[in-house]
Amino acid sequence: MKGDLLPDQDHICRYCSATKFTENGLITGAAFQLRPVDKYLSVNWLEFFQLADRHEQIREVRKVLRLKPGARAKLAVLNVEEIVNFVHTQSPDARKLRVLHEPIENDPSHSGIYGFGCDEHLIADLIAETVQETYPAKQTENAINETSFRK
Amino acid sequence: MKRNERSFTTGQDDINAFEEFHWAKNLTATILEPIDLLEVEIKNWWAQKRIDALRRKSSITIEPVEELATSGAPESPFDEIIDRLSDDEKVNEIVKFLNQINITFSKQLASRIQFLFETSKEECPDEVAILPESLKNFVSFLQAEPNLKYPDLVLSPSKNIRAQWRTAPNRHFAVEFLPTSDAHFVIFAPDPKHPGKTNRISGIVSVDSLMPTAQPHGVLSWCS
Numbered sequence: 233m234k235g236d237l238l239p240d241q242d243h244i245c246r247y248c249s250a251t252k253f254t255e256n257g258l259i260t261g262a263a264f265q266l267r268p269v270d271k272y273l274s275v276n277w278l279e280f281f282q283l284a285d286r287h288e289q290i291r292e293v294r295k296v297l298r299l300k301p302g303a304r305a306k307l308a309v310l311n312v313e314e315i316v317n318f319v320h321t322q323s324p325d326a327r328k329l330r331v332l333h334e335p336i337e338n339d340p341s342h343s344g345i346y347g348f349g350c351d352e353h354l355i356a357d358l359i360a361e362t363v364q365e366t367y368p369a370k371q372t373e374n375a376i377n378e379t380s381f382r383k
Numbered sequence: 384m385k386r387n388e389r390s391f392t393t394g395q396d397d398i399n400a401f402e403e404f405h406w407a408k409n410l411t412a413t414i415l416e417p418i419d420l421l422e423v424e425i426k427n428w429w430a431q432k433r434i435d436a437l438r439r440k441s442s443i444t445i446e447p448v449e450e451l452a453t454s455g456a457p458e459s460p461f462d463e464i465i466d467r468l469s470d471d472e473k474v475n476e477i478v479k480f481l482n483q484i485n486i487t488f489s490k491q492l493a494s495r496i497q498f499l500f501e502t503s504k505e506e507c508p509d510e511v512a513i514l515p516e517s518l519k520n521f522v523s524f525l526q527a528e529p530n531l532k533y534p535d536l537v538l539s540p541s542k543n544i545r546a547q548w549r550t551a552p553n554r555h556f557a558v559e560f561l562p563t564s565d566a567h568f569v570i571f572a573p574d575p576k577h578p579g580k581t582n583r584i585s586g587i588v589s590v591d592s593l594m595p596t597a598q599p600h601g602v603l604s605w606c607s
Contacts, residue, residue, distance in 0.1 A: 250502045254535040255495065260547055261557060261569070267540040302506045324583055354569045354585035357557060 238331045240313035244275040244343060245293055247369055250304035259308050259366065261357030264345075272344030277333060278309070280341035290367045296339040297369065305369035314362045315345070322358055323351070329359075473515035474500055477522060488533040492525075495536050496544075503538060510542070516562035517543040524560065524590050530607040548606040553581040556602045558593065566593045572600040 238244065252263035266273060276296070278289040290307055312331050319329050329347040336342045348355050468476070478500070481493035496518065503512035521544040525531065534546035539559050547557040555571035567587050574580040588596050594603075 249506055251499050251538040253537065260535065260537050262537045262539050262545050265540050302502055304502065322583065351585050353559065353567055354583060357555065357569050361552060
């Protein structure tokens with residue numbers, strides 16, 4: 233339901249253009265920065281689809297992407313509790329982010345990360361550290377997942 | 384009609400002549416900043432063209448080149464061409480510039496910027512790919528800080544250049560170069576008093592003040 237907090241154990245994914253990750257494929261904080269017009273960071277709630285398999289969840293997200301995915305773009309998967317706790321414990325002002333369900337037309341899994349406020353770049357860089365794994369944003373015949381480990 | 388869509392129906396000879404002049408000069412030129420370089424060359428070329436015309440018309444008085452170049456002569460048509468360069472064309476000029484100069488990792492940098500440009504265009508064909516003023520500020524910063532290692536380069540949502548030097552979670556220095564000559568930085572660095580802890584700092588400073596602001600946090604220990 234719109235405005236509900238997502239369960240801590242659930243996962244969200246964020247579309248990441250190839251202009252937002254490094255030549256080594258590591259997602260940077262630029263992927264989690266707000267645009268000037270954004271009130272929250274758009275993500276998709278994976279468990280919303282009620283599919284047990286992560287690949288099937290990702291396949292559903294690909295169907296509802298509102299923009300044409302770039303050939304090298306990725307979907308970064310993050311855990312709700314890990315994002316919230318990591319940012320809370322590591323940000324200078326003990327920031328409390330909230331991940332809320334924000335369904336929109338044709339995209340019922342759409343959700344948002346709220347609470348960026350000031351220090352937006354620092355918060356975005358912290359969120360990038362909690363990326364668990366990445367998948368190609370564009371469906372291909374042999375689209376397989378990649379796992380991203382940060383140094 | 385949009386600014387970038389204006390077409391030129393006259394002056395093709397002048398454009399060809401300038402291109403010959405530009406490439407001949409570039410073989411030995413001392414490179415300045417990329418956009419400034421092009422403007423200076425256009426002005427020099429225009430001055431030379433006027434001198435040649437005077438020489439053909441009169442054998443009485445020839446002013447020195449430098450005087451003519453700065454004598455308040457009418458603006459050349461190429462000043463207007465510079466104004467008419469689209470943001471994308473300016474970025475391409477800067478990439479060409481990086482490919483010509485001989486500084487550490489300039490070609491690698493040019494290649495990466497070209498990739499970011501093409502990817503940005505692929506995803507958003509109707510938007511500017513990279514803000515040229517941001518790119519120019521980044522290149523100027525690198526020229527002023529020649530000891531820095533090759534950074535990871537990405538684009539911010541506003542299409543600014545964001546450079547990142549990161550070797551560990553507590554050795555992280557990321558800088559977004561704004562078009563206004565300011566820079567938005569993030570530093571994660573070991574706390575010198577408590578090495579097990581990490582200091583996390585962010586802010587906006589002028590590009591000129593970036594390293595004086597960042598260096599007290601030890602960023603050069605992993606960026607250079």
